[in-house]
Amino acid sequence: MTILGIGIDILHLPRLRQVLLKHPERFLTRILTRSEQAEFRAIQAKAGGQIDHDKPVQFLGARWALKEACYKAVYPHHKLTWQDVTVIKENGKPALSIPEQARFGIGKSHVSVSHDGDYLIGQVLIESPSPSSH
Template sequence: MIVGIGTDIVRIARIKDALNRHGDRMAQRILTPAEQALLRDHSDPARFLAKRWAAKEAAAKALGTGIRGAVNFHCFEVQNDDLGKPELTCSAGAAERLANLGGASCWLTLSDEEEYAVAFVVLSA
C-alpha cells in the first residue's frame, strides 16, 4: 500500500550558483557525511548535489512535512547499489514520521538532463 508520494525538480545551475557562493557549507547542510565523501570524488559536484537535493525534497514531500522541524536534510541519505540504483534511507525524524504513516519502504528514482535534476519518491507499507 502506498502511504506517500513526492516529486521535486531543480535547476542544476541554481545549485551550482549556491555551491559557488557557499561551498562546503552548503554541502554540509544538505549531505550526510557519507554523501559528502561521494561528492568529493564526483566529476560534476553541482549535478550530484542537485540530485540529492531533489531526492530529499521529494522524500520530505512524500512524508507530508517538507523540510522543517524534526525532518531535515540529514534525515535522508541517498546511496547507490552495485548496479547504480539509488536507494533512499530515512533516519531520525523522517523515520519516525514514516513509521507513523504506516510506511516501511522508500522507493526513489532520479533523473537528470542538461539543465534539470528530478526525483520521485514512493513510500509504501
C-alpha cells in the same frame, strides 16, 4: 501495499551551481550527510577539484531533489531533515537510507531520478510500514 505518500522535485542545475559557488561548505554540510560529503569530495577530486563541474553538481542535485521529494512524500505525517535521509546506491540505482524510518512510520521507499540538460527531477514513493513492523 499502502502508499503513505509520493513526492517530486525538479531542480534547475545552473541555479544550484550558483548557490554552491556562493556558499560551498555551508551548503554541503547542510544538505549532505557525512557519507554523502565524502562521496561528493571523491567526485570533486575526479573533476580536477572543481566544485562546479557537471558531475559534482549533478551528484548534489540528485541528493537535493530526492531528499526534497522524500520530505514531500512523508509530510505532514513527519518532518524529516536533510540529515535524516541519505541517498545511496543499491544495485547501481539510487535508494534512500532512513536510519530511523520505523520511528518515523515510514515503510519501503521507491525512488527515481532523471536529468536532461539543465534540469534534474527526483521522485519518491513511500509505503506505509507493513502491520507486522509496528
